[in-house]
Amino acid sequence: MAKATRQAFGEAIARLGEKYPEIVILDADLSKSTKSDIFAKKFPDRFFEMGIAEANMIGTAAGLAFAGKLPFLCSFGCFLTGRYDTIRISAVYAQANIRLVGTHAGLGIGEDGHSQMGLEDVSLMRALPTMGVFQPMDSKETELIVKFLVEEWKGPAYLRLTRQTLPDLYPEGKVFEPCKLLSILENKNPKALLLGTGAGVSEAVGGAEMLSKQGISTCVWSAHALKPFDEKSLHSICHLFELVVTIEDHTVVGGLGTCVAEAFAKLNKHPPLLKLGVQDTFGESGTPAELFSKHGFSASEIVKNVKRFLNGSV
Amino acid sequence: MYTPQELRNITKELRTWIIEMITEAGSGHPGGSLSCIDILSVLWLNEMKEKDRFILSKGHAVPALYAVLSKMGLLAKEELKTLRKINSRLQGHPDRVRLPVLGASTGSMGQGLSVAQGIALGFKIDKKPDSVFCLIGDGESQEGQIWETALSAPKFKLSNLCVILDNNNGQIDGYVSDVMPIEPITDKWRSFGWHVLDIPGHDFEKIIKAFQDARQLKENGGTKPILIVARTIKGKGVSFMENQIDWHGIAPTKEVARKAVEEIEKNG
Structure with missing residues (x-):
């Protein structure tokens, strides 16, 4: 059922708490918002x-x-990752087996504005050696990642979650492959690969459907792991496309777009890369839909960007 | 249990190791290492039980801790020469991954106390009898995070947490009382809900007694975390280093080190 990924987290960790007595939760006066109150x-x-x-x-x-x-x-992703030096020394350098859960990711929180939006959290966390950085696209994937973080991951990890409800996208019956790119929508003879993460994936799916009606075929993949990033899968599929577009509700400096750019830099030849997301600017107040549109990564903005590129390059 | 006289002799030796280690490394922090070595020696040699933990929040004083660990046979004396050298377990500031006995990785001020609190909280949840000791600095007490923990440990009733403040009144830019005064420090911690003891930090009888008092408070069902304010002297034991701010973070030359060692051996 469509839920905010914070809600899916709160329910999942409360369930896992029964089986794993070592799980404890700490919150900083935001348990009603982060949904740790269920636990x-x-x-x-x-x-x-x-x-x-x-x-x-x-x-x-x-x-x-x-x-x-x-x-x-x-806590909110911005407040948690804002205490960077403590994460860097007390937790990561010391290899503490902890899970940082940053909710209220990106412009998607809407009206509260920039100071409450996690917009650089992925970049900050990716820069730390050994840190895992995970971002689910829907409630099912959240459950799977939380389970993975309890049962398999060792060392520090950061989990990025949304305030807003996200539609169900996880393929029915699909076995979870941790840290691998996941195909969400396949089409024949695709022109572009739309690669999203978190809230960006549903925008990508919306964009792909609109493009399809206009006769432009694309594929949608999602990345739930920003670190370690699945460069291998990207390398094996990227040559099928004339264009690769990344979609993320996060700054394009250091997020998913940067992961792809770093992966492409290892190839002699790769398609051009269009990084959609917050373009090295501040967040602001507004409805999530207005903000996604203004900052250029709503479904219809994805359509415009892809068409502009394909027309220009023809 | 070592007697005060035995401890006086042992710390004489450990002071020379600190000087030699920092001299060999060519850099390090003699001032704050010499101010806390007496406390660390009583703690590790006399007070701490096998499953107790110690966190050095003022991580730059780690040569003092390496010296004590070596005295206890947990580090080879030879290894002290590797301090701050490539591939050494003895990093310039504590690294628990390379050397697990250190308990935490510190060196960025204000952080180790929170980690100590977390371990104490973990022991409490599991109803373990063990204690957590943590040494903080007075310059370090200017960090906001110290006061976040000062606020939270009484809430969790962590009587198994014993913090020692190495009050040597020195920091890189000058005297703590000038750079950013922290006094009246006992009043502050008491008002936050801690049980506070105030002792001269180089008097072995008083240090031993303070740890005994702390243990008794815990065992008698006390609910407050404990702070021991140890009034210490930066550079203690080497006359030309004592209360000299310039000796906070520089290594002596070989010749100066020789003079320092001679003086320690002569006077104690």
């Missing part, structure tokens, strides 16, 4: 309200990990 109600002795003090929360979580716990620490 808190079920396991009050394993939930720690840290107040509005994120740096202390990060260090405390690292300590809990050193005492054998598996801490998930929740």
